[in-house]
Amino acid sequence: MTTAPVATAHALELEDLEVEYRVRGNWKRVLRGVSLHIAEGESYGLVGESGCGKSTAAFAALRYLPRNGRVSKGSVRVAGEDLLAMSDDDVRRLRVSRVSMVYQNPTSALNPTIRIGDQVAEVFTLQGVSDDEAADRAREMLEKVQISDPTGVMRRYPHQLSGGMNQRVVIAMALAKDPTLLILDEPTTGLDATVEAEVLDLVAALREEFGSSVLFISHNLDVILRMCDRVGVLYAGRVVEQGAAEEVFHNPRHPYTVGLIRCIPRAGARKDQGKLDTIPGFLPGLGAELPGCVYTDRCALAQDICRREEPDLFDLGGGHRSRCHFHEKAQSLPRDTAPEAVVAEHKDKGNGVPVISTRNVRKTFHQEGHDVRAVEDITFNLAPGETLGLVGESGSGKTTLARLLLGLTAPDEGSVVELEGTPVEPEIHKRDRDEVRALQIIFQNPDAALNRRFTIQRIIARALHMLVGGKREELDTRLRDLAHSVRFDTRLIRAKPSQLSGGLKQRAAIARAFAGDPKVVVCDEPTSALDVSVQAAILNLLAELQVEKDTAYLFISHDLGVVRYLSDRIAVLYLGRLMEASLHRGPAVCRAHREGQGPAPDQAERRDPQPCRSPLRLCLPHALPALHRRHLQERGARAQGGRARALLALPLLGG
Numbered sequence: 001m002t003t004a005p006v007a008t009a010h011a012l013e014l015e016d017l018e019v020e021y022r023v024r025g026n027w028k029r030v031l032r033g034v035s036l037h038i039a040e041g042e043s044y045g046l047v048g049e050s051g052c053g054k055s056t057a058a059f060a061a062l063r064y065l066p067r068n069g070r071v072s073k074g075s076v077r078v079a080g081e082d083l084l085a086m087s088d089d090d091v092r093r094l095r096v097s098r099v100s101m102v103y104q105n106p107t108s109a110l111n112p113t114i115r116i117g118d119q120v121a122e123v124f125t126l127q128g129v130s131d132d133e134a135a136d137r138a139r140e141m142l143e144k145v146q147i148s149d150p151t152g153v154m155r156r157y158p159h160q161l162s163g164g165m166n167q168r169v170v171i172a173m174a175l176a177k178d179p180t181l182l183i184l185d186e187p188t189t190g191l192d193a194t195v196e197a198e199v200l201d202l203v204a205a206l207r208e209e210f211g212s213s214v215l216f217i218s219h220n221l222d223v224i225l226r227m228c229d230r231v232g233v234l235y236a237g238r239v240v241e242q243g244a245a246e247e248v249f250h251n252p253r254h255p256y257t258v259g260l261i262r263c264i265p266r267a268g269a270r271k272d273q274g275k276l277d278t279i280p281g282f283l284p285g286l287g288a289e290l291p292g293c294v295y296t297d298r299c300a301l302a303q304d305i306c307r308r309e310e311p312d313l314f315d316l317g318g319g320h321r322s323r324c325h326f327h328e329k330a331q332s333l334p335r336d337t338a339p340e341a342v343v344a345e346h347k348d349k350g351n352g353v354p355v356i357s358t359r360n361v362r363k364t365f366h367q368e369g370h371d372v373r374a375v376e377d378i379t380f381n382l383a384p385g386e387t388l389g390l391v392g393e394s395g396s397g398k399t400t401l402a403r404l405l406l407g408l409t410a411p412d413e414g415s416v417v418e419l420e421g422t423p424v425e426p427e428i429h430k431r432d433r434d435e436v437r438a439l440q441i442i443f444q445n446p447d448a449a450l451n452r453r454f455t456i457q458r459i460i461a462r463a464l465h466m467l468v469g470g471k472r473e474e475l476d477t478r479l480r481d482l483a484h485s486v487r488f489d490t491r492l493i494r495a496k497p498s499q500l501s502g503g504l505k506q507r508a509a510i511a512r513a514f515a516g517d518p519k520v521v522v523c524d525e526p527t528s529a530l531d532v533s534v535q536a537a538i539l540n541l542l543a544e545l546q547v548e549k550d551t552a553y554l555f556i557s558h559d560l561g562v563v564r565y566l567s568d569r570i571a572v573l574y575l576g577r578l579m580e581a582s583l584h585r586g587p588a589v590c591r592a593h594r595e596g597q598g599p600a601p602d603q604a605e606r607r608d609p610q611p612c613r614s615p616l617r618l619c620l621p622h623a624l625p626a627l628h629r630r631h632l633q634e635r636g637a638r639a640q641g642g643r644a645r646a647l648l649a650l651p652l653l654g655g
């Protein structure tokens, strides 16, 4: 039975919602009285660290909880209809026709044995459309999500597409219903971090076209600020702050929100100016009894009353609310990390010999009868202990360059990679052990480096054995030292990767990379899948290890704030070419503005020297926008416009 819609219906209303999971026979509370309303056409963001209950809220909103989950209190209304009172058939109908959900991992939403075209068309046939028309509309939908060659893609299976393409397909399916409510749960977290910007632009454009209401879940505050009108901050299953996104992020009134925002490397923040702030402690355990404020254990402003009394959701005006007894003092929260300079700016202490240098490194891939030049004439030096930041859009060649350096992909004839002045073999299996240990990598996804079947102890011990060798007792001591140096809790050393959080897994992957005292570590988006609080801790760790061990980093990231924090120099990779960007401190006229770099820019692009106004004091190569426009003209690709914005946009937060 379906209840009558309420006249002034919200797209979604959660009212005092409590959800529990049964764990070893006991019901444990996950959501604690969550109330939120999303108006028609509104985009609402939900943020908070992993494990705070964001996905649970999303599942409950569609009555899609795992089997051991239940709603123990409260209500859920979708477009005014009481979801908890509906029959299973009515809920199914609602999911087929009016609400859509996009999950973090696109492959879980696609059937691996059915062609893409049939899967998208099914969304229409379920709505009663004929097979032929469904196929046409599926093709149209794929065009809308900017998939090139939709007809070809329709014939393929999910495993034949990249992660970004699959996520577009899932979004196409989600929007094919013209949903009243679209729920996006970390839709870009599992993707190559630079594809993220494209997918976000796409969702924003489509939302405008379809007018859907959106519940957008992310641990990434920048993403939420960019995508959402209003935001709720969730901690331990409690909404602790709520309001207009701009207001909450620029005038936070809850210590947890203040802490989250402070973890983000701010405009101009640099490693030599001090460590990044982190949030001390951990989320309370599942179902923990929390009689007072849920944030007490991690809050530097906590008083006795906080332990005793749960604060109300104080109304601060304009829809801004904070669940803190001392909300007016929230921004005076003491810093967790003393901002003393722990990491000196890089000074070349060596004899002038770069630890790694490349000359004319090129890679051509042969695809379906065409030659694709992935990287072209890359020439750079890296000094011992130096960080070269590398930014660039998806497909610009960053990962190819990383693989070429490591010998995982062989470059074209004539390319030279030298380690401390001596050319190395292009392929890893021809390099000797010293060369292999000298050059290591940390990936975006730590699972890529950690064998699921082994304990962390075994994974690190194997790396030590292969890269260093030596007696068993020596290895044991080294293993303990290594775990200690990456602050990995040795009590967890016998755990398998699946039993650890993302941050702990990344620490283990860093330990593995540092096992053989590498001279150079390529960091390929090492923090982009992590919570901002964990990201700050990992960046601090990388900075400390660098000083301790004088390791050079090639640090790849799409996040200019992060790159700027850790890098001594920054380069942009664009269409396979490397161009150095200027990084500078004062309001001086920067080199890129003075000279223009890379291939000659259009005449119109040559501007007079002027002080750099970039809040990050990072000036992208002068030639870049012109080069990009020319590239777009050549390809006639209006659709690619989002990429330029993604690359050139500066982080919105952290002024």
Ligand SMILES: Nc1ncnc2c1ncn2[C@@H]1O[C@H](COP(=O)(O)OP(=O)(O)O)[C@@H](O)[C@H]1O
Pocket (backbone or CB within 6 Å): 021, 022, 023, 030, 048, 049, 050, 051, 052, 053, 054, 055, 056, 057, 066, 068, 069, 286
């Ligand atoms: N099916 C489940 N059974 C038991 N506990 C779960 C289940 N799913 C999630 N949890 C736990 O519930 C809490 C909230 O998880 P989740 O909603 O996934 O958070 P988020 O999406 O914010 O990361 C976490 O402590 C998580 O470990």
Ligand code: SF4
Pocket (backbone or CB within 6 Å): 254, 255, 256, 293, 294, 295, 296, 297, 299, 300, 301, 302, 303, 306, 311, 323, 324, 325, 326, 327
């Ligand atoms: S109520 Fe107390 S413990 Fe909770 S956030 Fe506010 S100051 Fe901190």
Ligand SMILES: [Mg+2]
Pocket (backbone or CB within 6 Å): 054, 055, 056, 185, 186
């Ligand atoms: Mg989640």
